Amino acid sequence: MAYPGRPYPKVLPEFEGTAGARSQTPEMRARLIEHCARRYSEDRASLRVIAAETGRSQTAVRRALAQARVPLRGPGAPQIEESEPG
Template sequence: MPYPGRPVLEVLPEFAGTAVSRQTPEQRARLLAFCAEQYADGRSIHELAELTRRTQSAVRRALDQAGVKRRGRGAPRSQG
């Protein structure tokens, strides 16, 4: 019996179609705020990438630009 896979998260409607090379300043600001807020609440970079239809590298850059200190690899999720 194979191990069940993790469910894939759906892209949030506010980020659908915004993964373009030239985002508006408002789109970029919303992405930075969303990633910073959700990462602080315990979401992983992988989850954020799925929710925003960005690559994990793009999410890392967004967190860096937002000034968020990232957790170490394999670190337990923070509790708020």
């Protein structure tokens, strides 16, 4: 029995058809960088999810985060903090 595929978000309307360097204006690039930085930092979205919703590769998202000077998280799931026994 095969496992179901991972659900991916659809490309957001504001980023549809803007992935090519020739079709991207400086304003679109600024909007992409702001979106990637906000989703990654505040919403803690993964590079994979941000790439899917912007129609870009994970490398393109990583570059946008570098331009925004957002430090990247380490690989893997976040550590679970253990609570003190009650």
